[in-house]
Amino acid sequence: SQKIEQNSEALNIQEGKTATLTCNYTNYSPAYLQWYRQDPGRGPVFLLLIRENEKEKRKERLKVTFDTTLKQSLFHITASQPADSATYLCALDNDMRFGAGTRLTVKP
Amino acid sequence: NAGVTQTPKFRVLKTGQSMTLLCAQDMNHEYMYWYRQDPGMGLRLIHYSVGEGTTAKGEVPDGYNVSRLKKQNFLLGLESAAPSQTSVYFCASSPLVEQYFGPGTRLTVT
Secondary structure (H helix, E strand, O other), X not given: OOEEEXXXXXXXXXXXXXXXXXXXXXXXXXXXXXXXXXXXXXOOXXXXXXXXXXXXXXXXXXXXXXXXXXXXXXXXXXXXXXXXXXXXXXXXXXXXXXXXXXXXXXXX | OOOEEEEOOEEEEOOOOOEEXXXXXXXXXXXXXXXXXXXXXXXXXXXXXXXXXXOEEOOXXXXXXXXXXXXXXXXXXXXXXXXXXXXXXXXXXXXOOOOEEOXXXXXXXX
């Protein structure tokens, strides 16, 4: 069966550094992959979508890569700020299977 | 433009009671979804709809029913609540791909 995993439950980094979050999947070939941000007590908010034929997508300080050979997507936040602290979720196309999320904490 | 709204925000039920969660969207989206979110489990899809009058099962549909009589509304029903249904429930709508989530309903079944 399909499986989607995010590399760690929690990631702590220092302000100004680049945060890198990993999303791995198995037994599936998604047409695209999405990343969402979720703050405590709130619903997820869509950030970025990357298609299978795209290697990289950028939006302001965010960058997503998609490696269909490794079955992996990497989500980067450059020049991280305390306001970036949240849980980040990846999701496989319209099958809408979500990873459990990685809780990012950016310390000042 | 309210986006996606959910009613109620909190609810406590006793085992065996029934209730309906209401989701409404004002973005004219075709697709609507119901998820539950449990600690360490992430979001899991319960039911979804690809248009008015249609519904389909997701990953964890047992114990839930849904209806989409109007395009803007998607109802989630629990006929006989069980403690295992204690969770946070999120509704989402989508024009095609990216999803817009509501604020969630925290349900406790005792």
